[in-house]
Amino acid sequence: MNIFNKLKLSKSTHRVIEWEMTPDLAFCTYSAKGLRDELKNTSERICYFFIDNWGKTPRLYLMERGTRHVNILAEITAPHSLLHDCIARQGGTVTSRDNFSIDGVVKKWLIQEVIESEDCPYFVPMVESPPPPEDMGQPLPTPEKTLLSGSAFSFPRDSGRLTDDQTEALIRKWNFFDARQNPGGNFTNLLTAPKNQPVIVDMCTALMWQQGGLELCSMRQMKKNIDQLNHQALAGHSDWRLPSLEEALSLMERAANFKGLHTAPCFSQEQPFIFVAARRTPTGYWFVDYKQGKVYWSSGTVPGGFARLCRNTAELL
DSSP, X not given: OOGXXXXXXXXXXXXXXXXXXXXXXXXXXXXXXXXXXXXXOTTOEEEEEEEEOSSSSOEEEEEEEETTEEEEEEEEOOOHHHHHHHHHHTTOOXXXXXXXXXXXXXXXXXXXXXXXXXXXXXXXXXXXXXXXXXXXXXXXXXXXXXXXXSOOOOOOSOOEEEOHHHHHHHHHHTTOOBTTTBTTOOOOOOEEOOTTOSEEEETTTTEEEESSOEEEEOHHHHHHHHHHHHHHTGGGOOOOBOOOHHHHHTTOOSSOOTTSOSSOTTSOTTOSEEEEXXXXXSSXXXXXXXXXXXXXXXXXXXXXXXXXXXXXXXXXX
16 A cells, blocks of 8 residues: 555655654754754655554554654554554553654564555544644734834844854843843834735834744755745845844844744744844854744754844835
8 A cells, every 4th residue: 555645745755654763863853953964955854653652542653754844644553552562662661651663563564554555444644634823913003104203223234243242242232132141131113014915014123024934944045045035026025135133133022922932923933043144253153043032153054044034114114
């Protein structure tokens, strides 16, 4: 039986079983900040079997796994004794609440009873429900109906190269929130939402922001993705760019919102940490982490980062 013919898979999913994959190895390979160096394509997805022993009885599942993607494709209703014995051979018990890898005995059973069976009664595809739309919080006023008292802040579009000390000084200068370096910081925004556009305009900084953003990738790939987005002219504009460190930090809120991010809820939760236009001296790239509420640095390669692009909107103010 070709089990993949019964499943709805993405184009980037390999139509083979990764027999050597384990739950622990999958986590280390595909978690957002723990990707292994040998993972070159963050869009690829693989399939493997594992045993879920978190419930009253163990259950055998076929998993589709990728970067920031976890999807149970099917349950295999294997005999409980087969799964109990497999857990026991790994040192577990019936009460061990954990995920377990399959062993050679279970693999042999799967090949005979599921993979090579013409009419398998054990294979039960999961019915995937579409995810609910993300809650973006209360509606925002439009820019046309919002007045700014005073002048907008003007930040550099590129922060250049910054040492650790310079970054801390920058955070304190503008009173940006950073959980480690300035926990009392609180930069004030005046956010607005143009009608029928996937963007947010901050009147305090004269910046237009993506409400969502770009997916996880390396800095090299991100530059290509930005060029492509500008070619498509998001919201009618073709001058989108990475924000400077100051610009990205201007969105940081002291308190995490109901989605667990230190931003206004009008921004998507799908970009928890982002690239900025700032290099670190002596090495690396600076990032803004809205999940942890802090600035950090990394290599910019694997796993890379997300992006929330911005553009200047002085003409709207």
